[in-house]
Amino acid sequence: MNAFLRLLDYARPHRALIAGAFVAMLFYGAGSAGLAWLIKPMVDDVLARQDQLAWVTSAILLTYFLKGIGAYFSSYLMDDLGHRVVLAVRTELYGHLLVQSAAFFARRTTGQLLSRINNDVNMVQRAVAETVGDLARETLAVVGFAGLLLYYDAGLALVCLTAAPLVVYPLVRLGGRLRQVTRWSQEALEHMSHVAGEAFSGHRIVKAFGAEGREAERFGQAAHRLYRMNLKVTRVLSLLPPMMEFLGGLAVVGAIWYGSGEIAEGRLTQGEFTSFVAALMLMYGPVKKLSRVNANLQQAVAASERIFELLDIHTEVQDAPEAPALPRFHEAIEFRDVVFGYEDGHGRHTLRGVSVRVEAGQMVAIVGRSGAGKTTLVNLLPRFYDVTGGSILIDGHDVRTVALASLRAQIGMVTQETVLFDDTIAANIAYGVPGATTEAIEAAARAANAHEFIVGQPDGYDTRIGERGQRLSGGQRQRLAIARALLKNSPILILDEATSALDSESEELVQGALMRLMQGRTSLVIAHRLSTIRRADAIIVLDRGRVVEVGRHDELVARPRGVYARLHEMQLLEERPRPGATGQESQAVR
């Protein structure tokens, strides 16, 4: 219920709309009752005495007309309200999800999140449009009919309306059950969306491992579960109409039984009685809709609870209150006794007391075995995560105390896995600088050794590259990512070198582009290649979350039994790929 009240909050700004809808509902309610009332002159005057024909027929037409106008505007305006609420909820939810932390996204899949944004929000829309609209409109109609019944014969009306309270208990019971099964059904829908989303985005692996059948079966199971849950919902929903109809039948029987006596004793005319029964039967429609209102309401509550669950999660990395902007970087980056553990890392610390100082203009290489914590370390600088202990300072400012936007504006990133968007090449390069001129984009592309392959594309810079840049080669994707970082032109650079992904020619191009990118910047490079490492001003060797060695290549190699010397010996650090030795196989099926 709480969730529903919260939902109504979103409708509050649209008071004028609601007032308009309410006026339209008054027309609808009055028109409904008016039609039933007109049955009396129809029977008593027109049919019995051939009188008042013109008056009664034009009144009937006019009433239908007004009722129609009321119906049109009330449903149109309420639908508008529903769509506006959905618009507000959906955009708020999306904006909220987008700023959540990396930890949040690590726990949920794209399919699941999409399902909430689409399916749950849709269900809420139905509720606001139908439920609130029906509730107001049909209540007015019922009140109109009931008023008419009481006006004709209060005793008779009370006999018939005694059935009403009998309805309430089963409705409430069914409502509770419905809320539960709706939740299950929405969960099943979310699961199905998750299964499909995973298979689509991993379609190459699915094919390469011949898992189409298995994936189809997994989806089939999810779809079948959804079917069973939907059936549960239907079972509850279908109970309502026959139940209501039966109770309506009881009321009519009561009316005939009691009303025939009233007519015999002359307290009611036949016209009045017919009109009475007509009003009673006409009441069935609105009452049936009202009985569904609670059902819809419960379904909406189930869906909005799922939406508010997400809206109430706050894992976003936040600005400190009135955080000042970080001045342009000029001196040094310092990691000071940094301790870090992932939330779901079972209490283990991934980084354990890391202290590193990088002077402005330096290129520092970070090396270490897989899982040593290299990516984790560099992710702390732009605050994708916050440190568990210690601090990170840029020119003496703790990164947690400065405005996030100003911090991230000074950091360029080229990640191990290139992330591109389904847009034009130019738009991808200009992703960090949306207003960039064509000249600037082209200059960045040239510096990234990408210009040549770009002009060879069917539409040059306007070529669309597909989801995640699927229509490009691995090396081309990397060079676009480098051009993107070049254009952003930030003083600090974080580079996660890809391993063995490229043939020697692409490698040459990418390396050249990277060299140009690092020029005049301060770079933290997670390095796997000796060529990069040899050029580094300092090499930091990480092992199981600790800095175990710091120095230049020659010093570290010379250290007997050093971790770096061992990495070097075991050739875990790559030489330039030999001509002909391509690493493409490892990437071909990504």
Ligand SMILES: Nc1ncnc2c1ncn2[C@@H]1O[C@H](COP(=O)(O)OP(=O)(O)OP(=O)(O)O)[C@@H](O)[C@H]1O
């Ligand atoms: N989101 C996460 N949640 C929990 N644990 C994580 C998460 N990401 C990484 N880890 C763990 O943290 C440790 C360090 O991971 P990290 O990605 O920093 O390694 P790395 O040094 O970059 O390795 P590689 O060279 O293979 O990329 C690993 O043991 C990994 O299992």
Ligand SMILES: [Mg+2]
């Ligand atoms: Mg890594």
